[in-house]
Every structure is written in C-alpha cells, then in structure tokens.
Amino acid sequence: MKIKGIVFCTIVLVGLFIPIMHVISKTESFSPVIDPSSLEITSPLDNVSIEMITDLISYRSDNIPSTLPGDSFDVCFNVTNNSDQNLNLLEFYAETNDFGTIQNPSDSTRDYLEIGESWITNEHSILTESTAGVSSALDLAIVLDQSGSMGDEIGALTSELIRVIDEIDLEVPDLRVGLVLFGGNPEYNPYLEESLIFPLTFDVVDIVNILAKTAANGGTEPWGDALYATKVNLDWRPEAVKLVVLITDEVNNGGTVIKTTSQLNEIYQQYATEGFILCTIAATGSNTQVFDQLRPGAEITGGTYIEIGFEYPQTTDIPDIIGELIVLYAVELDFKITIHLSLLNDQDERSSIEKTFVVLLDDLPPEIDTWVYFSEDFLTDEKYVNIMSEIKDVTGVSFAEIYYKFDRALFWTVANATLLFNDSYCLSLLFTEQTEFLQYKIYTEDWLGNEIYSELQTIDFSNIYEYSLIPFNKKKEIVLYPNQRVIYRLTGHPFNDSYGMIIGDTYDTYDLLAVDVTYSSIVLDKFGSNYDVIVIPAGHTIKISLVSSEIVEVTIANAIPQRLELGDKLSVDIGAEDAYLFELDNRLVTTEYHKFYADSYAVQTGIYVFNASNMDFLFKQSSEVYLTEDEFLMLVVADYHTGEIDIGFVDENDYDTHDHYYTGAASWSIFVTILGLAALLGFLKRKKR
DSSP states (O other): OOOOOOOHHHHHHHHHHOOOOOSSOSSOOOOOOOOGGGOOOOOGGGGEEEEEEESOOOOSTTOOOEEOTTOEEEEEEEEEEOSSSOEEEEEEEEEEOTTEEESSOOOEEEEEEOTTOEEEOOOEEEEEOTTTTSBOOEEEEEEEEOSGGGHHHHHHHHHHHHHHHHHTTTTOOSEEEEEEEEOBSTTOOTTTOGGGEEEEESOHHHHHHHHHTOOOOOSBOOHHHHHHHHHHHSOOOTTSEEEEEEEESSOOOSOSSOOSHHHHHHHHHHHHHTTEEEEEEEOTTOOHHHHHHHHHHHHHHTOOEEEOSTTSOOGGGHHHHHHHHHHHHHBOOEEEEEEEEEEEOTTSOEEEEEEEEEEEEOOSOOEEEEEEEEEEETTTOOEEEEEEEEEEOSSOBOOOEEEEEETTOSSOEEEEOEEOSTTEEEEEEEEOTTOOEEEEEEEEEBTTSOEEEOOOEEEEGGGHHHHTEEOTTEEEEEEEOBTEEEEEEEEOOSSSOEEEEEEESSSOOEEEEEEETTTTEEEEEEEEESEEEEEEOTTOEEEEEEEBSSOEEEEEEEEOEEEOOTTOEEEEEEOTTBOEEEEEEOSSSOSSOEEEEEEOSSOEEEEEEEETTTOOEEEEEESEEEOOSSEEEEEEEEEEOOEEEEEEEEETTSOOOOOOOOOOOOOHHHHHHHHHHHHHHHHHHHHHO
16 A cells, blocks of 8 residues: 655646556555656557456456466457557567476567557466475575674573574475574684584574583674675585575675675675675664665665664564565565567667566465454444454465354354455454353355464463554554444553544544543544544553544554655565654755655555654555655554564655555545645645645
8 A cells, every 4th residue: 555746836736637556566656746748658669558468367457467386377459559550570489487398489470550559469378386485495604793792692592592483484484594603703703614614504493502502702793794605615416595694783894705895795786696685684783884784785785674672673583584584585476478579660770668567476365464453333233343353365365254252162163254344354343241151263265275274272261351452653453333332542652642544545534532540531532533643741641542433444543753855775574563753844846856765575564654744644655755845744554464674765766565465445546636635735834834
C-alpha cells in the first residue's frame, strides 16, 4: 500500500484528474504529473500495446498469474498498433530470467501491421525451474567482533542461534554456517591467524560451541582483514548464495591489508563482483564513523545495513535478524519473461522496445498473523472473544477455517471465519464469565494448493485485561461489529508524550469515548468518528471505548514521534504489532521534490499520513509517499511480512521501492483527488497570508 511534490498552481488541476501509476507494483503510487501533450513521441513503438496471453489463471486484482515451481505453461503475446502510422518489418523475440526456460524458442516476424491491427506472436512453451520458488542453497559466514565491548552480542548468538536456524529449516533446508572471529588483542586477526576461521558446516551446533568458548576482550578491530579472509579462506559452494553478516561496534583498525577507506571500498567492490552479499550490523555503542564505514558495504553488494540500539532493534534481536536475512536472500519468488519488439523506421534504422512480464512461482504456504480481542454487546452485555487473522499470500487464499474448543471440551469445533477487508478474517464466539480458556488454530491454503496450519494458541480468560493493552510504539487492528463495544487501554511512555491514533479504514463511522485513567477525566466523547488523534501524556493511560452500528475495520496505534530531517536514512526491524511515527517538515526545504519511504525487499509497509499542524488524517499509502510542501506525521506499520525495513526522507530519486506483488485495496482515484485538494488548500492558505 504506497504523494508527489507539487508546484502548486500548475499541478493542482492535473493532480485532480490525471492518475499516474507504476506499471507493475504491489500498490499504487504517483509519478510527477506531466501534460501528455508536451511529450515528444520518438518512435511509433511508444504507442504499441503488448499483452501476454497464457493458460495460467490469476486470482489477483492485478492479473499477475501464478504457478508452482517446476510446472510448465504456454504463452504468446498480442501486439496492437495504436499509433497513427503503419508499422513495417516487425521482429519479436522473448527471453527469460534464470527461473525458467523457453522450450521452443523462435523469433516472430511481421512484414506489415496496419493502424489499429493486432498480431498474435508465436506460442512458446515455458518450463519453470523446480527450485525457483523455494530457497536456494545458502552459505552463511558470520564475521564477528570479539573485542571487549561485544560480550552481549556473543551471548545472544550463543543462546539463540540454534533456535533461529531450526525455525527456518523448512524455508531454507540447504544451509551451511561458518564463523570468522576478529578483534581483541592485535594478533586476533584472521588474515594472520587461520585458527580464527571456522569452516562452513551444516551443523550449527559446532558454531555455537565455538561461540560459547569465545570471551570478549581487548580493543583492536581489523574487520577489513576479516572480510578479506572470509572471502578467500572459506570453502564457498559455487551454486550457493554467498551471504556474509559482519557484526561490530568499532571502526576498522589494526589491520594488515585493509586499512584505509579506499581499501574498504575495494574489498566491497570485490565482494560485489564475485557475487557475495554483505550485510553489516552496527552493534550497540557504534558511532557515526562506524555507520559511515559499514553502510557502503551493504549498499555496494546489495545487502542490508542495520543499526542496533536506541529506538532500533536491540542486541537480543541479532539472532532473529540473521534468520530473517537468510530467508530474505535464499528465497526467490518471480519468473520474468522479457520481450523485445523492433521495427525498421523511415530512415532504414531499427528501433526497439522491451517489456517484462512476471509470473509468480509460489510453493510457499500463506503467512498467518493471528490475535484476539474481546468485546461485549452494547445492548445485551453479552461477551465475545474475536479471533482475528490476517492471511497474506502472493497467489491469494479463498477461505480460513478455525478449529477451536473452550476449556476442557472433548471435541474440536470447526467454523469458517468471515472475510472482512482485504486479507482479514474474523470469527466471533460468545462466552460466559465461567469460561477459563480457549484453544484455537487456523487452517488455509492458497489457490495453488500450498497449505498451512497456524500454531495452537491458548487464550487465558482470567487475564482479559492484558489483551486490551497497547503500549507505546505498538498498534492493534480490530473489526467493530454492529452494537459491540470494544475497549482498549493505551499506556504512555514514562518520560515522553505519545500519540494515540484511531483510524477507520472505511467510510463507515464509530462512536469514540476516551478517558484519561490517571486523572479520571474525559478526553474525547465523539459521535460518528472516522479518525482521531489523542495526546497521551507521559506516564498516563488512556482508556478508549469504540461502538459502531456498522462493520468497520479500525487501526489503533500508540506511538512516539521521531524527528526526520531531509537526507536522514535509517533501518529498523518492524513486527506485526510495531508502530513507528516520524515527524518531518517539507516546507520550502529546497525546490526539489521529496519523498518519505519505509520499505524493503521482503516487507510491504502501510504509511498513514497526517497533517502535523491540525492532525488531520490525509490518506494511507504503501512503501513511499511523495510530499507536498507541508509538515507531516507518518505512521508506519507492517502490512505484508515483517522484518528489516529502510526508512528515509530524501529527494524523490534517491530511493526506488521494491515490487512485492501484493496488491492492496486502495483506490488510486481517491488518492489523486485528495492530492489535488490538498495542494489547492495549501495554495489558497499561502495566498491568504
């Protein structure tokens, strides 16, 4: 789910009426608005449309088809001449990426294509790779600082690495792990001392046993030399993904061969050239100089850069981060067919265009995020436990079955959950005050037959209060049913004020009552609300009650704002219930267009955009927001998958968001209208001043 900079007088009118969308994207976003009449058509091919025709079925709104890895399908292409001239001597051919092959490759030619005429190219038989949708073999080297300040990091890996590797075994079964230690005393340099290099192995227990014997001490960190030794001395498999994770809290020092910044950049370039992916983790205590040395290593090699501490992931999260990186770089999802179309122009020169089509290779089961909330009927006081699940899959699912039983019942009951909005399912169950606990699990499968059972969950009814708490920097998503009252408590930070944000995702409304429990005073009593923002004073608890006469999907967040300046970039780890709030000022920063992004290869985020001056909710977008000239609050949550994301406030061309092939239900026409109205309002305000 994903506003562009505006020159106010001109762009207002265009922003109201002209939609600009990315061609293939999981959700809509906007490009600079351009008057089509000003565009110079350099080739008649610019007005040729190409459509892929296949026997595969798509269950997605964007019509991208899916298939199981290893399956075959037939494909041809429909070329239509929409230009104002006839086309001569057309040539057409197709090629694929590494996840499939064309069994009967051939070029298609056409001597003549009249205005408005269509042409069906030769049919191709495609065979996809059987391993393309699952994990590749992966060799992982953990390059670890063992100097005196790294004791907590070593301890976290020692205690949790085995658990993490076991959890991802089904997703990445062909995994070897190696270890390279460096730092401490000057002689602890793996370039000079090979005993600090431990071979790649399928048995992660061997690595953990070494970590258990590793004591942090000393103060030299020759990690440039360690990267060189990692590349040269380990037995990397040619067919495997070569992933290196470097963890340190100090600048590179005390090295023998890699000493300077230019030498570091050189080893980074060697990694990139030789197909290594380097992920760099700046441990707690790192300074700006460390950040500046580690960040380019990830950027140059296509890896991930992560900072630990402060508001970011903590030291104890490092093992889970490593597990997420393994899955991220081992699993591929898409097969691509690139077609090339050329013609002979009036100058007897051949001009050409190319276009890429995607087929999703999916043999991964759906992803289930499940939670419960409690409600009571506004009229009868009957109590309900609501089992919520958000089910995401690139192919799509058609149902969600919930198996449940109360207390010590002998038999399980199965019921189909109700599809509410997008991928959200809910089952509401009546219970009494005598109910002690509920057990449940969820089953679903996608349209290709990939199936999954969620883990068994147990809900303790003696502690219902805990299910209604939302601490700072967390969020909940609920569904209001008609005449059911839902109560939540938003707890404040000990020292900082936070914002409580209640946002309805439809045009239906709800009644909201907010009470400051600390002062026993009513903060807000509002009928027919669609969104509200409440300030939660430090140390206070705000209790909110929601009632609706319609079915309404609501997001409730409790977040502390972080200030972002233009050019700021950072990485955070985002979970299913995490909420990050960023405050930024885009008023006359420069004449450049700017954007805010929150995005990564694996995670699709939802960004709720608020006007910071009056706290009006403007819209929700995915992954990136192009900014008008104003102050904003950006609430960032995870919409699809969880894990590491990059966040930044930058010039519009400084970051390209990823294609996640997950389509939200937002309406681009509504967004464009809001964009135009917001621009018009801003312009009129300035004129009034």
